[in-house]
Amino acid sequence: MSETGEEVQDADALRQALKEARAEVETVRREMAGASAKQEKLLRTHEEALDRVRQAGDREVIAAELRAEAIRYGAHNPEDVVRLIDASDVVRDADGRVQGVAEAVERARKDRAYLFGEMSRAGVATGTTAGRSAPRPGGGEPFDARRANGADYEARKWQFLAQG
Template sequence: MSEDIESLQRSLSETRKAMEEMRKSHEQRLSEVRLEGDRAVVLATLKAEALRLGAHNPEDVVRLMDWTEIKRDDDGQVADASSAIEKMRRERAYLFSALTVSGKSSGSTVGGLAPRPGAPPSFDARKASDQDYAARKWQFLAGK
């Protein structure tokens, strides 16, 4: 009987050791996957910002810059991406097209940088026309 208990204890300790090794292995792999995901998101954000600022080839801009300090915050947003691309624009302006001013002041119809998307303006029923108010009311009642 004591041999059975000792055998079970050895088996239990081996199982615990194997479980601990598996846990460490899984945590390490999860950490690697998170880092790969963060890197992909940061890379995509930097490319999009470079394109927004008029980069000829956003991949080259990102490849040439030092973006190791750019990280995702707790909310998943990439912090300081626009300032890093602006710095790159100042240091290596040949990678970007020249900024154009609006058509009114330059005499051309070429616009400037694309605006950043923002939140749509909130609807104020007190300032809306009767027609807009009625349309919004029917949209609300229809559940859209």
Template sequence: MSDDVEALRQFLTAAQAELASMREAHEAAMTRLQAENDQVLIASALRAEAMRLGAHNPDDVVRLMDRGDVVRGEDGQVTGASAALERVRRERGYLFAAQVVPGTASGSTIGAVAPRPGEAAPFDARKATDADYAARKWQLLAGK
């Protein structure tokens, strides 16, 4: 009987050691996957910001830049992307399109001045749809 108890103790000790090693392997894999996931999210945020800033090829901008200051916080938000891309834009402006200022000429195109709001066109009952005509009629009858 004592041999059976000793064999059971050895089996339990081996099982606990195996469980501990499996737990460590699982935690290492989870840490690695989390780091990979963070890098994918950071790259996506940088690519989106590069597109917003007018990058010719956002993927090249993301590959060439220093991502040291861009991190994903505990809340899941990527911080530092705007500042890092503005720095890249200052240092490597050739990767970005020149910003067009409205009303100025740049190359072969002229940036148009933003339109000013005008007055509403007069109501023409002959060209109005039935619904528009009925709505205007009720406005007139209501005194508005």
């Protein structure tokens, strides 16, 4: 009979251990579900913040492109042009390039001509700002045989004689 009593106690102890293990597993599952929900919420929050930052960056890049194009088109005040322009067609593609800027500024120039003066040209002074003319291709400085070392002098002499 003692064997049966021990077996009953062992079975009761096993049942109690199993019940405790199941309760512990259920507690861990609830904690995991809570952690998973918290992680998903954080992920959504971070994605929303990243999306807001990207949109703000895109707006700034588009505004800078519009400002530069307005200056090129001769805007009196490029900031006003950027504020008043219809930039709904101006987009930034996946590669980071801004498209539709020239068309939007051209449309604004036609619709609101009072915001623009003459287009700036290279080498023309406008107001207090002077544009520089484009560099001209040409030869280098003239060769001074008196200041050249022996090797340079010989090389130039042979080039001159080879020209005929």
